[in-house]
Amino acid sequence: GAGVSQTPSNKVTEKGKYVELRCDPISGHTALYWYRQSLGQGPEFLIYFQGTGAADDSGLPNDRFFAVRPEGSVSTLKIQRTERGDSAVYLCASSLWAGGYQETQYFGPGTRLLVL
Amino acid sequence: GENVEQHPSTLSVQEGDSAVIKCTYSDSASNYFPWYKQELGKRPQLIIDIRSNVGEKKDQRIAVTLNKTAKHFSLHITETQPEDSAVYFCAARSFKTIFGAGTRLFVKA
Numbered sequence: 001g002a003g004v005s006q007t008p009s010n011k012v013t014e015k016g017k018y019v020e021l022r023c024d025p026i027s028g029h030t031a032l033y034w035y036r037q038s039l040g041q042g043p044e045f046l047i048y049f050q051g052t053g054a055a056d057d058s059g060l061p062n063d064r065f066f067a068v069r070p071e072g073s074v075s076t077l078k079i080q081r082t083e084r085g086d087s088a089v090y091l092c093a094s095s096l097w098a099g100g101y102q103e104t105q106y107f108g109p110g111t112r113l114l115v116l
Numbered sequence: 117g118e119n120v121e122q123h124p125s126t127l128s129v130q131e132g133d134s135a136v137i138k139c140t141y142s143d144s145a146s147n148y149f150p151w152y153k154q155e156l157g158k159r160p161q162l163i164i165d166i167r168s169n170v171g172e173k174k175d176q177r178i179a180v181t182l183n184k185t186a187k188h189f190s191l192h193i194t195e196t197q198p199e200d201s202a203v204y205f206c207a208a209r210s211f212k213t214i215f216g217a218g219t220r221l222f223v224k225a
Contacts, residue, residue: 033213042120042122042207042215042217043160043205043215044215045212045213045214045215048212056211056212058212091159091160104150104162105150107152107159107160108159
């Protein structure tokens with residue numbers, strides 16, 4: 001079946017611009033996660049959704065970052081007034097939530113964001 | 117805050133030798149410990165995981181051990197092959213998942 005998909009695969013923008021990154025989770029996965037991965041580092045947690053609500057957004061670095069998941073499926077990560085330091089690969093993952101436990105997270109291919 | 121430390125950052129072994137990667141975590145509420153393999157330019161792929169009610173798990177050449185008291189867990193790869201060369205990440209999860217910084221494994225033929 002289809003895995004997690006993310007669009008665009010690459011995004012180049014100028015400092016100060018607004019960007020939106022999209023994630024399509026595996027069908028039926030109620031939990032969705034956003035991570036940011038800088039070169040040579042592990043994925044850094046940003047936010048996770050259980051259904052439509054953000055269960056934990058403690059990883060969002062500041063108020064320029066915002067994410068939504070209005071229908072409990074597709075999610076959009078929004079970055080306002082982009083800065084060069086926002087350049088990274090943004091990874092999305094999804095998982096089932098069964099019996100009160102998160103199951104295995106499956107990652108998408110990521111969106112490589114470059115802020116010039 | 118929650119933290120996961122991973123060592124070594126780089127590991128070079130001869131083909132056929134074993135490789136061991138170690139992690140420690142800080143959040144005592146962590147109950148799930150996955151290991152991911154990431155090849156250059158690719159997404160992280162789960163290779164093995166262990167839950168907090170289990171001390172050891174094995175899958176062919178890969179094994180993971182967990183010491184909850186010491187908050188340590190380790191990945192063991194036996195009979196390494198060149199295709200095992202990649203970056204490996206450990207992670208610890210209570211509600212959110214915290215990743216280690218990664219270990220770059222080189223397997224020399």
